[in-house]
Every structure is written in C-alpha cells, then in structure tokens.
Amino acid sequence: MTARPMAAEPNRHRRAVALVFCACLLWSIAGVFTRHVEQAPRWETTFWRSFFCAVAMLVILAVLHRRRAVEEVMRLGRAGLASGALWAVMFTGFMLALTQTSTANTLILTSISPLTASLFAWLLLGERVPGRTWLLIGVAFAGILVMFGGEAGGGRMAGNLIALSVPLAAGLNFVLMRKSGARVNLIPAVLVGGLLSALATLPLAWPFLASPGDLAILALLGALQLALPCALAVVAARSLSPTEVALIGLTECV
Template identity: 50%
Template sequence: MTLRHGRAVGLMVLVTFLWATAGVVTRQLEQAQAFEITFWRSFFTLLSLLVILPLWQGWGVWRRMRQEGWVLWASGACWAVMFTAFMLGLALTSVANVLITLAAGPLFTALVSRLLFRQRLTPRTWGAIAVAGLGIGWMFGQQLDGGHWLGTLVALGAPIGGAVNWNLVQRSQAAGHQVDLVPAVLIGALLSSLFALPLAWPLGASVHDVTLLAGLGLGQLAIPCVLAVLCARSLSPPEMSLLALLEVLFGIALAWLGANEVPQPYVLQGGALVLGALVANEWLGWREREGHYRIQTLVTEHTGDPHELEHPGGRR
C-alpha cells in the first residue's frame, strides 16, 4: 500500500499528533508511578500489535519473525530502550524537556554513524550537532539546582537508542537485508514490559490509570507506528524528519492546555537551538540534493550520461 504524497503528509501530521498525546495523558494519572507507567504502556502496545500484525501482514508474520536474523532482535532491544527512557523521562521531568531531547534524534543518528561506522559527516551536520548539543546542555545545566536534570538525562536514552537502531537498520538494508520495523516494535514492547514489571511490582494503578495507559499503548504507540511505516513509503527521509518535529509543538501545546504545564524559558531557549539546528540541517541538505539533481539532469540532457560528473575529466 502506497499513499499519494499529499495524503502521506496529512497522515504523518496525524501520527505526530497521536505521538504527542503521551505527555498530557500521563499528567492525568492518579496513582501509577514511573516504572508502572512504562510497564502498562508497553504491555498494551504489545497486545495491540499482537492483533494488528496478523491482520495487516497475515499469519505468516510469526514465521518470518522466527526466520529473521539478529538485527531484528537488536532493533527490538533499541525500541525497548526508547520506550522505557521516554516514559521514565516523562515521569521525572517536564513534557517539553523530554520532547526537545527526543527531537535531537536525527543528529544523534548522524553522530553514531560517525563514531561507530566511520561514516563521513558534512560540515553543516557537524555544525547542527554542535548547536543542538549546546541547546541540550543549556537545558541540562539550568536544571541542576531544580532536580529535573535526572529526567533529562534518562530521556537522552531515547534518542541514543533510536540512533543506534536506525544505523543498524540502514546498515542491514545496505547489505541487502530488509528489516521489518513493526515486528521490531512488537519485540521492543515485549522487552520493555518485561524489564519494567519487576521494578513496578506490586502494581498499584487504578482502573482509571490502566484505562488511560491502555489508550496510550494502542492510540499513541501501536497505531501511529504502523501508520508511520506507511507514510515512510511515500515520503523522503528529510520530509519524515521535519514532519516528526511537529510532535514537539503538539506535545508542548497539549501539556500546556491540558495539564497547565507551562514550559520554562530555558526550555524554550534550548529548544529553539535544537529545533533550529535540525531544520537548518535538513533544509541545507535538501538544497544540496536539489542542486546536484539539477546538474545531473543538465549533464544527462547534453551528454546522455548521468554519471559523467563522476568520471575523471568530466564536466563540473
């Protein structure tokens, strides 16, 4: 199933809105604490995907999962880190802190690709990483006296886990092995719930809390993840990255309107650096790709060889 570009954009906006509901919903909980919040959301995500996956991909999905290599399980472990760090971060600090920290994921992905896989980064990407790092550092430093620093530190696990995950998936796909991300999400939900359960025991959440967390498992994580996979078939990676930033805006607005959680000035200042670095990096990258594409098109029209730019002595 492939969506038209306009429908994919609209659907991705809906996905980011659903993702953004985690913060405001957790602020309505009565009794559930950090690890129990993490357990119930991951558990209900697992149950939801156990139903959605065979309906979407057929019963053969379980056989294909057993046949997958270690990359699927490594991806699932990364998802588990992301789920756990995100929810624990929400329990320990403000929604804005967590979402802005999470938004730096694409730059963490680039940094991990350099550190672990020696992939060359452009100067603009290094600059964006430096600016975003300043933004996160500014937020972290301003929280040292207020006790919220631990939440930001824990929340950093989400973009770092995501960075390792995307690099593993991309390296596997470059080697000719496609990784199905939705089964990896299911594995991540399983591992996250198994990790959180002993730390959450004995469970003390009210029926009200469990109902809200069940809604998060289905409507904030399971369904949006499936929809995001569909959107990724019609949207380029830069488009996905930029549209995903809407989660930050939606999440802060929902927490502000629905839980009276007003973002602190230092969060807005640090967030402006992080989001500005991301937008500038993606926009400059898009300009470079468009320029290269136009040059290749001109060369093809004049020579019939789209690769002449790469030949020694070719036109530039």
C-alpha cells in the same frame, strides 16, 4: 517504461511523509490522556502502556499477515531484535529520565533526535550531511556539555544521561530502519520493543494500583499512542531518510 517508476517516487515520498505526520498526531495524545490516569503511578503507567502496545501489535500483525504473523516475528533476525531493543529504550528512557532530571532537560535532550539521526546516517550509511546540519550538531552538543557541566554536582547527571539515551536510540533506530527495512519487515520489532519495555518496568510497577478506568486509558495509549504510530513510522522509514523521519517527528512537540 521509465516514466511510471519515476512518477511513483514522489508519490511514495509524499505517502511516507503523510504516514509520519499521522504517527506524530497519535504520539502527541499521550499528555492529554495520561492526565486522566488517576491511581497508577508513573512506572505502572509505563508498564501497562508498553504491555498494551505489545498486545496491540499482535493484533496488527495478525491483521497484516494472518497465519504468517508468527513467521514474520521469527524472521526478524539480528536487525529486528536490535530495532526492538532500541524501541524499548525509547519507550522507557523518557519516563525514567523524568524521574531523575527536570522535565525541561528531558524535553531539550530528547528533541535532538534529528541531529543524532543525521550523525548516524553519515557514520553508518555514508549519507551527506549539509554544512548547516553540522553547525546545528555542534551547537547542540556544545549546549549539552554546558548543561552537563552546570549540573555535575546537582544530582541530575544520571537523569541527563538517561534522557540523552532516547535521541541516541531514536537516531540509531531510524538509520537501522532505513538500512534494513527493504529486506526485513521491521514492524514486528515494535512488538519486541513493547515486550522488552514491559519486562524492564514490571519490577518497578509492582504492586499494581491502576483502577479499571486507568487500565482502559492505558490500553488506549498502548494501542493508539505507541503501537499504531510506531508501525506507521517503520513503514514510512522505508522511503524517507533518517533525518527526514526525525525532523517530521518533532511536530509531536508542537
């Protein structure tokens, strides 16, 4: 009687890993498609991407839950709303950081999400952190201090802090999904994140300049580069540790 559940665990883990890899593949298309946006400036691009993410999530929830879709959103509770707010920070923080600091600094700072996930998993879930991970955390944060110290008067401090908010939000979100994902359906939280991000960027996106072709590309990005992969990541997080999700997520940068 126990052999079947024990055999199911590795299969569940492999499926979760495959889901995160699929999510990373979809996340990675952003650069390819964004290059074809001709008229929409950066903030309008961010707004429409988040808006279409929310629209796509409505469709995904309708397919998954049919008449219970609205009920699933209403059942999110505080954990779901918190996850939605963290998704919104992740959706908007990266673009805001790019306007305030260098692309290199933004990529370096946002790539430490596996380390922040490990740190928050230790603090909030009591998960054991290997010694080598502590070493990497120490090296990463030492590097961040050097980066911030070297640019204290260079006008990029605000951008660096904004960029740092992305891995902090990601680490917290992965931990939240691991802790609450078994009792709360957190897929609707991606919808909340898209709505919050769209509302936050609307004042900066107005007046709209996007062409019909731009809107088609941004609709594709909202659906396939945000909504679908984020929903897959939520499902995978139920069976993976926060550190595993974040580490596999780095393949997006490869």
